[in-house]
Amino acid sequence: MINYIIRRLLIALPSLLGISVVLFTVLALAPGDPFEDLANNPNVPPEVRMALRAQFGLDDPIWQRYLHWLGSMLKGDWGFSFISRINVDTLISQRIGVTIAVIGMSQLVALLVALPVGVLAAVKPYSWFDRIASTLAFVGFSLPTFFTGVLFILLFSVQLGWLPFVYRSDLSSTGWQWWVDQFKQSIMPITVLGLFQAASWMRYVRSAVLDVIRLDYVTTARSKGLGERAVVNKHVVRNALIPVVTLVALQMPAVFGGAIVTEQIFRIPGIGSLLIDAILRNDTPVIMAVTFVFSCLVIFFNLVADVLYGWLDPRISYR
């Protein structure tokens, strides 16, 4: 098992290197200039822009820039943003907390809703519960988050005035009041994202459970007199979870990527808005760092999913 994990991690190294080469080349070949703002500002002479380009090494050949980036990355130096001139790791660490708190919570909410609802719907397919749940799920994933987000704002902030719609990462209150404020400002984005995700996951859980619940071993379990609860929890859900785990594990890196649209609507300073700002301004070091961390997480969570399979189904072995 340990051997397996180590082997997988070693295989990951060349793929990460490959990913970084591709990312860097694509970014370098893309048109645009991080100092576009300066070019448009008539008060700034072109010399300043040229000097900055030279100073930040933008005029070097691509391979040289890549090696330079790789070298400093290996030393733990992530570089600095061309726009804010601040170190990239500082920028990311400032936003990671908010991202995990909001996006992570929403995934948790999604899971907590999707699992029980999906299982219950599958245990009694085409019952009233199943029909209502399925209809709501269809409505849920047909409505984009930018629509439900604005709808929530109009209802809860503008009409009722219960909740603030501007997310603040610098709440001034302390103690209990802080938790209350944090809850009030987070509940809308978490609900919007969570319910959207829950809707599609619920459909997956339902169909996975439906596949399993008709198998012979389930009938056997029932006929030897096990209670319905034990049958579902121990025999059905455990087997049905394997495809769901794949889905959820691959969704996890997206937590880090943030939810760009929702972050924009509620002004949440998460990784998603950092990435989109960086892309719009051609801020290469920030784009590189965020996308690179993202690919690391994809590889890592793939591994986690594989390990979880073994736990869920001991017949799967690692060699």
Place this chain on the structure above:
Amino acid sequence: MDKHERHIRQLIDEVRDGQLPRRGFIAQMVGLGLTAPMAGMLLMHAGVANAQATIPYKGTKRGGGGTLKLIYWQAAVHLNPHFAGGTKDQDASRIFYEPLAGWDSDGNLVPALAAEIPSKENGGVGADGKTVTWKLKKGVTWHDGKPFTADDVVFTAQYAGDPATSTVTVATYKDIKVEKVDSHTVKVTYPKPTPFWAEALTGIVGCILPKHVFEVFMGAKSREAAANTKPVGTGPYKIVDFKPGDSLVAEANMAYHVPNQPFFDRLEVKGGGDALSAARAVLQTTEYDVAWNLAVEDELLKRLEAAGKGRMEFYAGSDIEFVSLNVTDPWKEVDGERASAKSKHPAFTDKAVREAMSLLIDRKNIGEQVYGRGAVVTSNFLNNPPRYRSPNTKYEFSIDKANQVLEAGGWKKGADGIRAKDGVKLKFVFQTSVSGPRQKCQAIIKDACTKAGIDLELKSVVAAVFFGSDAANPDTYQKFWSDIQMFTTTMGSPDPQFFMEQFVTEQLSQKANKWSSRNLARWSNAEYDAAHKASQTEFDPVKRAALFVKMNDLVVNDKHIIPLFARPRPYGVVNKMKPVFSAWDNTTWALGYWTRDA
């Protein structure tokens, strides 16, 4: 022009004799087309004692005003005024740093770190126009407690003027010399007589940095200064926390050098999101007190204001939305270059066609219907400060007249209803950026043109591309590879010299300079060039104002450039909040003066 000049001189004399109040003079100058800052400087130059401009302040004690919350729909990324390319960064750094003086909405200099405004009277402005001596305010301390002295001013000029530091203000400082006279006096020397001497050390470009903090970070090391995000300034608020690209928190500077200021205990600035929801956060839910630059359709703003919780305030600067008719031919390559300065536009060379185009734009209606309070219809390119506003131009909307002009010019309607002459058809591509109001504006113009036998093909380009400076992209406004284009250009300084440079021949935007210079319509006129050159050395403010009025008239009357609207700056303000804004300086230029009624 002579009459104009004599009139101004007479008015100045009246102010001097005390027959005409200063404010009245400025109002009249504004009527004559000069901007308020310019009118103020006219008086200063003419030796009329500059009643020191002040801002009324109602606060009676320092602090106690609670929290002031500002919302921007863009977010500041750093807090060094000399690196601040965008308005959001400028406004944010201006909270902490102060220049020697700022510009109020009338265009007067208001002292901040200066003890008084230099003038000929008080000996501050040298007789040869090459030197200006500033007396600095005493007893000012930096946020870290160290005293502010002339050394800081001298250092700031060196820091910003060093090309290796790569500041955005380098152009202002690289050729001037700033020397220390004594601990609280500095002398600025210009390489040649400079009529508009009040650019350096004032406004956002004039923000003074503390020498003891930035000294070791001059030149190429400038990026490493921790103070780029943790400012140490002299301003009314001190930094508490800054999250680049998101928000900043500041607290009252209890050692601020203006008595009883600041009014508020705490300041929060939030960035990001979009303009409409920023308007909502102020006008509807009052989560925030003031919203910056609410570029939202007036219709929507009025609906939000109907909640009765806040109001819109508009400040007229000289930002102008205008239509350019290409001087060159964008569809033919000359020496491998489209729209080469050597080519001539097949239709727009005929003034009759340009005349007709101007007649076909229903400015008044578009302004009222589309932009509402967000646009002031104008026939001038240079609108403010009022002392530069030309009284000699006018606009008209008349489809009949346009038809007559074209008919007289020999442009006859063909079978398809489109006018043509010598095989040249009046069929144009009209481009602008993607934006609701602009597309409406395009459609209205197209409709009128169709009635006059001119066919317009409307094109809208995503703003990031249109205003982007990508030399490889054919759709940028700088390349202007279409017949007609429309956008807003901004005027950052109350002095029009730099603003009016965008029509001189030297600035023609072309392949040789990677389309990076400013004359986008590629309009060229020897008389204009001469007038602009003269304005750079003309020291008599009245003659100088006349030169700018002449430049405006030349460019507008030639009809390649058709001004539509001056665009005032829209702010959303909650009830009881009393901010102090200026069209000639940053939103936060006088933050210490802001109060809230009980």
